[in-house]
Amino acid sequence: xxxxxxxxxxxxxxxxxxxxxxxxxxxxxxxxxxxxxxxxxxxxxxxxxxxxxxxxxxxxxxxxxxxxxxxxxxxxxxxxxxxxxxxxxxxxxxxxxxxxxxxxxxxxxxxxxxxxxxxxxxxxxxxxxxxxxxxxxxxxxxxxxxxxxxxxxxxxxxxxxxxxxxxxxxxxxxxxxxxxxxxxxxxxxxxxxxxxxxxxxxxxxxxxxxxxxxxxxxxxxxxxxxxxxxxxxxxxxxxxxxxxxxxxxxxxxxxxxxxxx
Amino acid sequence: xxxxxxxxxxxxxxxxxxxxxxxxxxxxxxxxxxxxxxxxxxxxxxxxxxxxxxxxxxxxxxxxxxxxxxxxxxxxxxxxxxxxxxxxxxxxxxxxxxxxxxxxxxxxxxxxxxxxxxxxxxxxxxxxxxxxxxxxxxxxxxxxxxxxxxxxxxxxxxxxxxxxxxxxxxxxxxxxxxxxxxxxxxxxxxxxxxxxxxxxxxxxxxxxxxxxxxxxxxxxxxxxxxxxxxxxxxxxxxxxxxxxxxxxxxxxxxxxxxxxxxxxxxxxxxxxxxxxxxxxxxxxxxxxxxxxxxxxxxxxxxxxxxxxxxxxxxxxxxxxxxxxxxxxxxxxxxxxxxxxxxxxxxxxxxxxxxxxxxxxxxxxxxxxx
Amino acid sequence: xxxxxxxxxxxxxxxxxxxxxxxxxxxxxxxxxxxxxxxxxxxxxxxxxxxxxxxxxxxxxxxxxxxxxxxxxxxxxxxxxxxxxxxxxxxxxxxxxxxxxxxxxxxxxxxxxxxxxxxxxxxxxxxxxxxxxxxxxxxxxxxxxxxxxxxxxxxxxxxxxxxxxxxxxxxxxxxxxxxxxxxxxx
Ligand SMILES: Cc1ncc(C[n+]2csc(CCOP(=O)(O)OP(=O)(O)O)c2C)c(N)n1
Numbered sequence: 001x002x003x004x005x006x007x008x009x010x011x012x013x014x015x016x017x018x019x020x021x022x023x024x025x026x027x028x029x030x031x032x033x034x035x036x037x038x039x040x041x042x043x044x045x046x047x048x049x050x051x052x053x054x055x056x057x058x059x060x061x062x063x064x065x066x067x068x069x070x071x072x073x074x075x076x077x078x079x080x081x082x083x084x085x086x087x088x089x090x091x092x093x094x095x096x097x098x099x100x101x102x103x104x105x106x107x108x109x110x111x112x113x114x115x116x117x118x119x120x121x122x123x124x125x126x127x128x129x130x131x132x133x134x135x136x137x138x139x140x141x142x143x144x145x146x147x148x149x150x151x152x153x154x155x156x157x158x159x160x161x162x163x164x165x166x167x168x169x170x171x172x173x174x175x176x177x178x179x180x181x182x183x184x185x186x187x188x189x190x191x192x193x194x195x196x197x198x199x200x201x202x203x204x205x206x207x208x209x210x211x212x213x214x215x216x217x218x219x220x221x222x223x224x225x226x227x228x229x230x231x232x233x234x235x236x237x238x239x240x241x242x243x244x245x246x247x248x249x250x251x252x253x254x255x256x257x258x259x260x261x
Numbered sequence: 262x263x264x265x266x267x268x269x270x271x272x273x274x275x276x277x278x279x280x281x282x283x284x285x286x287x288x289x290x291x292x293x294x295x296x297x298x299x300x301x302x303x304x305x306x307x308x309x310x311x312x313x314x315x316x317x318x319x320x321x322x323x324x325x326x327x328x329x330x331x332x333x334x335x336x337x338x339x340x341x342x343x344x345x346x347x348x349x350x351x352x353x354x355x356x357x358x359x360x361x362x363x364x365x366x367x368x369x370x371x372x373x374x375x376x377x378x379x380x381x382x383x384x385x386x387x388x389x390x391x392x393x394x395x396x397x398x399x400x401x402x403x404x405x406x407x408x409x410x411x412x413x414x415x416x417x418x419x420x421x422x423x424x425x426x427x428x429x430x431x432x433x434x435x436x437x438x439x440x441x442x443x444x445x446x447x448x449x450x451x452x453x454x455x456x457x458x459x460x461x462x463x464x465x466x467x468x469x470x471x472x473x474x475x476x477x478x479x480x481x482x483x484x485x486x487x488x489x490x491x492x493x494x495x496x497x498x499x500x501x502x503x504x505x506x507x508x509x510x511x512x513x514x515x516x517x518x519x520x521x522x523x524x525x526x527x528x529x530x531x532x533x534x535x536x537x538x539x540x541x542x543x544x545x546x547x548x549x550x551x552x553x554x555x556x557x558x559x560x561x562x563x564x565x566x567x568x569x570x571x572x573x574x575x576x577x578x579x580x581x582x583x584x585x586x587x588x589x590x591x592x593x594x595x596x597x598x599x600x601x602x603x604x605x606x607x608x609x610x611x612x613x614x615x616x617x618x619x620x621x622x623x624x625x626x627x628x629x630x
Numbered sequence: 631x632x633x634x635x636x637x638x639x640x641x642x643x644x645x646x647x648x649x650x651x652x653x654x655x656x657x658x659x660x661x662x663x664x665x666x667x668x669x670x671x672x673x674x675x676x677x678x679x680x681x682x683x684x685x686x687x688x689x690x691x692x693x694x695x696x697x698x699x700x701x702x703x704x705x706x707x708x709x710x711x712x713x714x715x716x717x718x719x720x721x722x723x724x725x726x727x728x729x730x731x732x733x734x735x736x737x738x739x740x741x742x743x744x745x746x747x748x749x750x751x752x753x754x755x756x757x758x759x760x761x762x763x764x765x766x767x768x769x770x771x772x773x774x775x776x777x778x779x780x781x782x783x784x785x786x787x788x789x790x791x792x793x794x795x796x797x798x799x800x801x802x803x804x805x806x807x808x809x810x811x812x813x814x815x816x
Contacts, residue, residue, distance in 0.1 A: 059372060075372065078341065079316065109288070109316035140289040140298070141313055153289065153301040153313050162305065163313070266650070266657050266665070266784075292669060375669070436692055437650070437665040439657045523690030597695040 017041035019050040021070050030223040030230020032187040033062050036129055039197045040100070041069060043204055053096040054088055056081040058110075060102035061135040079110025082117035085124045096207060098125040103144040104134045107167050111143075114169070118213045121178025125203045126215040128169060130184075131222040132241060139225030143167040146244055151225075166244055170217045174250035180212035182251040186219035188237040192247070198261060206256045214256070219245055264439040269404045269429065270295035272440055273337070273363060276411040278303055281448045283332040284310035286323035288342060291375040292431035293365035296337040309448075317342040321349030328358045329468045331456030333415055333448075337363035339431070340381050341372060343389075350424060351390025355470025357485065358455070359418035361411070362426045365434040368593025376593030377430035377516060382570035385428045386544040393482050395489050396424035397496065398544035400514040404438040406541070412443055417496060419451070421488050428543070430516050430566060432595060489545075498541040499550060503529060507536030509608055510554060512575055513564040514540045517596065521564045524601035533609045543571060548578040555579035560613045562586045564601055566594070569620040576619075584613035587623040631686045633769060634694040637761075638679035638711055639703025639724070644758030648701070649680035651762060655772050655780035656684040664692035677706050684771060699768060701761045702728065703744070712739075720768040722761050722807070740764055740807045747802050753792070756799040763803025767811060774800050 016022070019041035027033045044050045053071040057063055059078035066073035076084040081099035089097045106114050106128050117124065133151055134140040140153040144166050148157040170184045181203050185196035196218055203214035219241050221233040228236055267275075274296045277285075285304055287297045297313065304311035310327070314320035320336050327334040338346065343364045353360050366381045368374040383389075385398045397417050401407040407429060414425040457466050472478035502522060504510055513521040518539035525537045538554060540547050555561065560583055563572045568591045576585055588604040590596045635652065639645045646667050656663035667680040681697070683689050698719040702708035704727045715721055717736040726745030742764045748756040766774055778797050785793065 063372070077372070104289075109318075111315060134289055137289040137291055137294055140294065143315070152294075152298045155298075155302045156305070264657065266653055266663070431669070432666060432692065435666060435669050437653060438689075438692075439663060519689075520691040520693070522688070526690065595693060597693065598691045599695055 017045045019044040019070050021068055023067055025068055026064060027061065028224040030221060030233055032220040033129060035187050035193060036127060036218050036220065037065065037068055039200050040127060042197065043201045044071065046201065047204060049096045056085045056099040058099065058101040058105040060105045062100055062102060062129065063136065065100050079105050080113055082110065082113040082126065086117055086122050089122060089124050096204065098127060100127045102135065103130045103142045107143040107169050118173050118176045118179050121212040123207055123210055123212060125207045127200065128215055128217040129220045130217055130245060131220040133222050133225050135222050135225055146240060168245060170250045173215060178213050179251050180206050180253040180256045181214035183249045184217040184245060184247050186237055186242060186247055188219065188234040201261050202256065202259055205259045205261065211253060211255045262441045262444060264441050266437050267404050267440045268295060268435065268437045269407050270365065270434040271299045272404050272408050273411050274299035275442055276408040277335055279443045279445050280412050280415055281333045281446055282335060283448055284327045284334045285336065286312050286314050286320040287336050287338065288314050288317050288320050290339045290342045292367060292434045293337050293339045293363065296363065317345035321346035324360055325349050325353050328353065328360045329457050331453040331458065332450055335361040339365045339367050340369050343381065347390040351392050352470045354390065354394035354396065354424055355392060356468050357422045358468065359422055360424050361414045361418050362424060364426060364428045366428060366430045374593045375431060377432035377566065377595055378593045379430055379515060379517060379566040380591060381428060382543065382567060385426050394485055395544060396426050397492060397542065399425065399427050400541060400543045401427065401429050401433060402515050402519040402539065404436060405440040407433060408440055408442060421492055432516050493545040496542060497545050497547045499547045500539045500541060502537040504536035504538060504554065506534060508534040508559045509562065509605065510536045510538050510558050511562045511564055511605065512538045514543050514571060517564045517566050520596055520598055521601050523598035524605055527598060527602045528605045533605060535605050546574045551575060551578035552580060555582040558583055560584045560586060560608055562588060562604055562608050565589045567591050572620060581615055584615050585619050586613065587619035589623060631771065633684045633699060633771060634697045635682045635765065636679060636697045636700040636711060638677060638707030641678040643703045644755060645678045645703065646680050648758040648762045649682045651777060651780050652682050654784045655776040658780055658783060659772065659776055661685065662687060662689050664689050666692045679707065699765060701765055703757065703761065704728065722764045724761055740810050742803055742806055748799060751795050751798050753795055756795060759796050759799035760803035763800035764807035767804050767807035774804050
């Protein structure tokens with residue numbers, strides 16, 4: 001057998017998602033933003049909805065997400081993506097609208113917007129990247145920073161007495177009636193990545209069926225600002241983040257529970 | 262204190278500590294994050310308050326609250342973050358309490374970029390928030406000036422019960438230069454007759470920006486303007502270079518001003534009699550001094566890292582006495598001295614008109630290339 | 631007197647620190663000095679550069695378009711700054727990472743295999759000190775002794791055991807540059 005015998009369309013098991021543009025990302029080595037992007041793109045491919053999708057990029061390392069998805073995109077002010085998404089969805093209810101936000105963007109400056117988009121049960125999907133730190137600005141404390149964790153603005157380690165406790169967004173949003181789907185997954189190994197993809201698909205399906213607000217929180221790495229190499233960063237997610245941010249389904253409404261993928 | 266090599270952002274933070282900063286509230290944003298990071302280490306070390314707020318909206322309101330107690334407090338941010346603070350800034354102005362703010366400006370509007378820029382001049386100088394008020398605005402061009410103005414800003418803010426804002430651009434924040442920090446002073450909280458800190462038996466005090474009766478609000482507005490009159494009389498600061506025998510004068514603040522200094526020197530070497538006027542307080546603006554200057558020169562060249570904002574104040578100042586020309590680099594582009602030298606040569610050799618709109622003729626030149 | 635110096639390379643090659651050592655030496659010698667880095671996303675992964683200006687009087691612009699002195703530690707920096715050099719200027723080229731030949735005839739280019747020299751001395755992190763040493767050969771305002779003093783004064787004490795190797799790196803770069811400067815250029 002030679003390569004040409006194997007490299008045929010019918011044998012292809014892996015390729016660049018069509019919902020991706022043909023550019024490589026600016027993310028640091030070992031950062032899982034790229035994996036999260038890819039999962040979203042694969043889901044858009046599988047659902048065949050890229051052409052009717054509008055993404056809302058945040059302010060954070062994924063500020064340039066619009067360069068990588070082959071869909072229409074807008075760029076929000078820091079934390080305001082859910083409000084912008086609301087505006088778009090209300091005018092174009094038949095389109096697929098999603099935001100992609102970091103933990104500083106969503107759980108700090110954008111806390112009001114995420115709470116109220118959920119309270120309204122806005123029929124959009126949120127992809128929430130929790131890497132326990134502010135990546136883009138160089139590693140400051142995030143609302144999700146773990147107790148004791150050193151960052152450039154908690155140089156002695158996060159002191160919960162002074163700087164409070166990590167916020168668990170999926171759990172909080174699960175208490176809200178407008179939410180159809182709120183789950184947490186992780187990107188630290190292939191098995192978890194597969195589960196994450198399934199959750200993203202469920203979230204977008206929920207939106208397609210008009211089942212209300214859906215959010216998938218993804219535990220992610222930030223090797224550069226954690227100061228941990230890429231491989232150990234994955235282990236660090238499993239060892240340190242998962243205990244604080246347990247994986248699981250925090251809200252699956254009955255209607256969303258009926259979705260079969 | 263010996264001269265040390267200091268980074269602008271860290272120098273501002275440390276200077277504030279040395280003159281008794283009791284509390285800082287802020288949110289990370291490039292290119293000012295080093296201020297927040299420095300204070301996140303130093304303030305807790307000294308047992309003083311540091312809070313990384315959830316947003317600039319929260320930060321400015323934390324500052325508002327802390328300032329009401331009469332403590333020395335500050336916040337810092339960069340352009341998009343300062344925009345978010347505008348509501349709180351207006352409330353602080355309306356409450357007439359002293360607050361120090363720092364804006365390390367970057368390219369805009371919107372998210373823009375993180376490169377050095379001066380696009381927030383209007384926002385800072387003309388208040389930015391709603392209502393009728395004017396803050397003091399200082400524009401350092403070196404690390405030493407950034408330190409000195411930080412020190413001064415607390416005194417000015419307290420003296421006039423006003424907002425004092427330092428506007429510098431990203432390059433001053435990131436620049437390292439030899440500079441001297443002030444001595445460490447112990448905190449001396451003043452016994453202000455307006456501060457809320459528990460009556461302790463005295464008459465109760467209320468700090469608020471609400472005046473339901475328009476007549477009362479009018480009185481408050483007039484009181485603030487009266488104070489502004491004093492500020493204008495006492496606090497104008499600027500620096501002149503080679504203006505004594507100058508035929509032409511470049512006017513620029515902050516980084517644009519210091520970059521222009523290189524160009525002015527180069528032009529002097531070529532025999533062009535040019536000077537530099539660098540406003541240090543951009544609010545209050547040195548209107549009278551520029552007017553005087555305008556009577557003895559053949560033209561002014563305003564240089565800014567924006568599309569001509571201080572230009573309007575210069576035009577107001579010179580009252581048509583002399584032609585005003587403009588050169589700007591907006592959006593985060595920093596001009597090199599050579600570009601400004603070129604402009605000086607142009608101004609020195611062409612026939613200048615009093616009637617031309619300097620911004621529009623600059624635009625034509627800039628877009629013709 | 632005013633001298634402008636640009637130092638450019640990959641992040642991680644010690645570009646910013648090299649500039650700071652120069653700035654400290656200038657400060658200790660009573661000169662005016664500015665040091666300004668490129669900052670922001672540019673910093674991450676990609677290239678880093680800093681500009682150092684040393685002068686006798688108040689410094690105007692801390693940035694310069696056409697530097698008389700520069701160090702290029704990698705090819706992208708070489709491609710960027712070689713065309714920008716002021717005629718008559720001196721460009722220190724890290725020949726360990728740059729294999730193309732010079733394009734300018736009107737500047738002096740000093741080729742220093744800085745990575746190899748640093749590895750010979752025993753620490754590849756010394757690449758920056760080798761090229762700074764080479765630069766000093768064209769910067770009469772500062773001497774190798776000034777640089778050594780600056781390192782001693784400003785390197786955190788816990789790193790002081792590295793000083794002898796740093797001195798060696800400075801000297802090796804300086805000597806090599808002196809040799810090349812002694813040979814008239816075509
Ligand atoms: C109003 C405003 N404040 C601050 C910033 C600066 N800023 C940009 S990204 C960011 C934090 C991003 O962190 P996160 O949301 O956790 O995303 P990550 O970069 O880690 O992916 C901040 C504070 C800004 N752009 N606008």
